[in-house]
Amino acid sequence: MKRGESVRPELRTGMPAKYQGLLAAVGFVAVMVLSLAGQVWLGPVMALVFVSALRMSARIRFEDAGLSVRVAGLFSTTIAYREITTVATGPSTGLREGMGLRILPGGGTGYLVGGPTIRIQTAGAWLLVSCADPAGAVAYIRTKLPEPT
Template sequence: MMLGEDSRPVEFRTYMPLRYRAVLGVAGIAAVLILLASGPSPWLAVPVAAVFVAVTTMTARIRLGEVSMSIRVAGLFSTTIHYREISAVSVGPATRFAQGMGLRILSGGGTGYLVGGPSVRIQRDSNTVLVSCANPQALVARIGAHLPR
């Protein structure tokens, strides 16, 4: 595994932007209060609250190793990409609610591992991967250092 200057694995962790968490948090609280006040099914408030907490704490994690990188979003969806499969890497677009969160199938083909905000586009031989990253320039530089010149 590629190690940083302080001998720890290199990892980029990106959290959902605060403004998205705030909107989803307010919506979750409103939904829970409505369910609690509705009478016949107040027990539904517990799973609804759990879903909103899980969504608002969603992260994208990119871990760089010596021969490959791993990407994980929401703690559930993951992939491994070998550097030899990468034909190009660049800063991608900032994603929003419209693109969705979590594992996404992108228009035009490809896969997104998204939590919102800045991203990195990784072009593989077979498809494109878009991953949320708070510091896309740093990730592009780190991945680029592994690609053949």
């Protein structure tokens, strides 16, 4: 990708289907157990919780001066391009790493829904962000970083 070339202004990444299937099954079992245990009123509450989790997504919005990251519609941060020291494709994450806003081993912060990620390093912190197109996102972000002097 050439410097200044346009990319979609926003990348949304949903939870991978294999994790959706697993969480849907767990949610179904939980609702059934609650119903059989006589806690029928908790069934719809539990179903709402699981449906919300299944619809969770991570979003990276590319703006003029930086990018904003949001997960689960609740947790967000903004990073100026000038603050980014390195950006690279990250590891694929799953249920073991968790989903939503996560504090990761080694002191990083995760904005995760499972699947491929990008790793963004700044002078004082690092982030791991779920991204359906990590190679494209990394290439675009690199075009926005300041030229080395």
